[in-house]
Amino acid sequence: MAVMMQAFYWDAPKLENREHDFWNFIAERVEDLGKAGINALWLPPINKGSSNTSMGYDPYDFFDLGDFDQKGGTKTWYGNRAELEALITKAHANSVGVYADMVINHNSGADEEEVNPLDGEKRWTKFNPASGIFPRDWNSFHPSRFERTMVEGEHFAGFPHLCHRNPSVYKAMFDYARLIIEDLDFDGFRFDFVKGYGSWMISLLSKYQYEKKDMKEFMPYVVCELWSGGDDIDMWLDKANSVTDNQIAAFDFPLRYQLKAVCDQPNYDLRNLTRDGSVVMARPAHAATFVDNHDMGEDIIQNDKLMAYSFIMVHEGYPCIFWFDYYNNGLARPFTPNGINALIEAHHKYAGGDSQILHADPDLYIMQRVGWKDDKTDQPGLVYVLNNLGDKWSGTSVKTKWCNQRMVPIAWDGHGLYGEVAHPDERRTDAEGNCEFPAPPRGYCIYVPIADDANKDEAIAGV
Incomplete structure (x- = not known):
C-alpha cells in the first residue's frame, strides 16, 4: 500500500x-x-x-x-x-x-x-x-x-x-x-x-x-x-x-483514539490494540489510518507520537502523515533510523502480507507481517515491537515465520534515543523460528529478515 x-x-x-x-x-x-x-x-x-x-x-x-x-x-x-x-x-x-x-x-x-x-x-x-x-x-x-x-x-x-x-x-x-x-x-x-x-x-x-x-x-x-x-x-x-x-x-477514527491513548495515557493496556473496533482490523482495504489532522485542535497527541506513527506504518491500511508533524514538529528525521522517513521506507520495502499478532500484554505488543511477493512486489515482511514501559527496554521470545534467519533492526525510537549512538542489536531466530525481540522504553523497533551476506547498513531504513 x-x-x-x-x-x-x-x-x-x-x-x-x-x-x-x-x-x-x-x-x-x-x-x-x-x-x-x-x-x-x-x-x-x-x-x-x-x-x-x-x-x-x-x-x-x-x-x-x-x-x-x-x-x-x-x-x-x-x-x-x-x-x-x-x-x-x-x-x-x-x-x-x-x-x-x-x-x-x-x-x-x-x-x-x-x-x-x-x-x-x-x-x-x-x-x-x-x-x-x-x-x-x-x-x-x-x-x-x-x-x-x-x-x-x-x-x-x-x-x-x-x-x-x-x-x-x-x-x-x-x-x-x-x-x-x-x-x-x-x-x-x-x-x-x-x-x-x-x-x-x-x-x-x-x-x-x-x-x-x-x-x-x-x-x-x-x-x-x-x-x-x-x-x-x-x-x-x-x-x-x-x-x-x-x-x-x-x-480510521477509532484507531486514532486508541493510538492517542497509547501515547498520552501512562500504563495504557496495549492489548486494546488487538480488539475489534477499528476500521483497519475489520476491513483493512477500506482503512485510511492517521495519527492527527487539522481538525484535532487541542486534542492532538502530546507525547511519544512516533509510537503512533510506527503502528500505522507497519500495519495494513493506507497511512496518512500529517504535514505539521513531519515538518513543524520535526518528526521526519531524514537520514536516521529514528523518524517518519525511516518508517516510510520500512512500509514500502517490508510491510507486506497479513498481520499476525505474536504477543500482547499490557506493556508489550509484537506483530509480524508475513511478507508478499508477486510480479510487481517483493516485501519480505517484518517483526514489529511496541514497548509501553517508560524506564527500560523490553521484549520477549516469540515464534516467527522465519527459521535460522538473521533479523536486522531498521527503524526504532524511544525515550532519550534520538541523536544517540545506542540502538538495538540484530537478532537470529532458531530452527523453529523463535527469537527475543526488544524495543526501547516508550518506543518501538522494526526488525526485518536480511541475508547473512547482505550489508547491514544498506538495510537500515532512512540512512
Whole structure:
C-alpha cells in the first residue's frame, strides 16, 4: 500500500507566512516528498470560501479557484488556478498523486438572506458567484421542493445545507467533480463531513466514469471523513460501496483514539490494540489510518507520537502523515533510523502480507507481517515491537515465520534515543523460528529478515 500526506494544517498559509501563496509553498517540497516515499498529497479545499482568508471549508463559489475578485480578494488563501495546476503537474512529475478535499454538504458567505416559503424561516441562501457558475437560492438548500426534510445527515455550524436531489445542485456537484479529475488532473477525493448528507451522492461521484485528458477512463481514489465509531463507519462503508466498485475508504477514527491513548495515557493496556473496533482490523482495504489532522485542535497527541506513527506504518491500511508533524514538529528525521522517513521506507520495502499478532500484554505488543511477493512486489515482511514501559527496554521470545534467519533492526525510537549512538542489536531466530525481540522504553523497533551476506547498513531504513 502507498503512503499519503495531509499537506496542510489549520491556518497554515498564515503560520507559514505564505498567504495566497500556499500552492507554491507545497510545490517547493514536492520533489523531496517524492524521494522520501510519499505517494499522494491530500490538498485543502481549492475553491473560494466565504472570505479570501478562509481554509475553504465554508464554500461560496465552487468554480472560483482564485481568479475572481470577490470575498475580499482574487486569490484563495492558497493561491490561484494556475499555481494549483503547476503544483499538480510538479507532483505528477515526481510520482506523487493529489487528492482534492470535497466540501459538498454546506455553503457559507451568501449574498442575501431569503425567506424559505416552505417553513417561513429566513436564511442566507442567495448566492451570486462571480464565476457565473452555480448561482443558487433557497430551493438549492434544505428544506427544498425536492426534499423538504433532511432524511439523512446532521447540520454543520448553522450553515445552509445543499439539497443534492435538486437537479441543478446534483449537476453542479458532478461538474465540480469533473473539473477536479478531468480538467485539473487530480487523482482522488477526500469527502468532508459525510454524516451530513446521503452516502448515495458520494457513491455516484465515485463510480462516474471519468475521462482524463489522455482519453483514458479513470477511477479516483475516494476516502471519507466519518467522525464516528467503528460500527457506524462499517455500516456506512457497506452502504456507500454497495453501488460502486468497492473503492470508497474511510479514515480510521477509532484507531486514532486508541493510538492517542497509547501515547498520552501512562500504563495504557496495549492489548486494546488487538480488539475489534477499528476500521483497519475489520476491513483493512477500506482503512485510511492517521495519527492527527487539522481538525484535532487541542486534542492532538502530546507525547511519544512516533509510537503512533510506527503502528500505522507497519500495519495494513493506507497511512496518512500529517504535514505539521513531519515538518513543524520535526518528526521526519531524514537520514536516521529514528523518524517518519525511516518508517516510510520500512512500509514500502517490508510491510507486506497479513498481520499476525505474536504477543500482547499490557506493556508489550509484537506483530509480524508475513511478507508478499508477486510480479510487481517483493516485501519480505517484518517483526514489529511496541514497548509501553517508560524506564527500560523490553521484549520477549516469540515464534516467527522465519527459521535460522538473521533479523536486522531498521527503524526504532524511544525515550532519550534520538541523536544517540545506542540502538538495538540484530537478532537470529532458531530452527523453529523463535527469537527475543526488544524495543526501547516508550518506543518501538522494526526488525526485518536480511541475508547473512547482505550489508547491514544498506538495510537500515532512512540512512
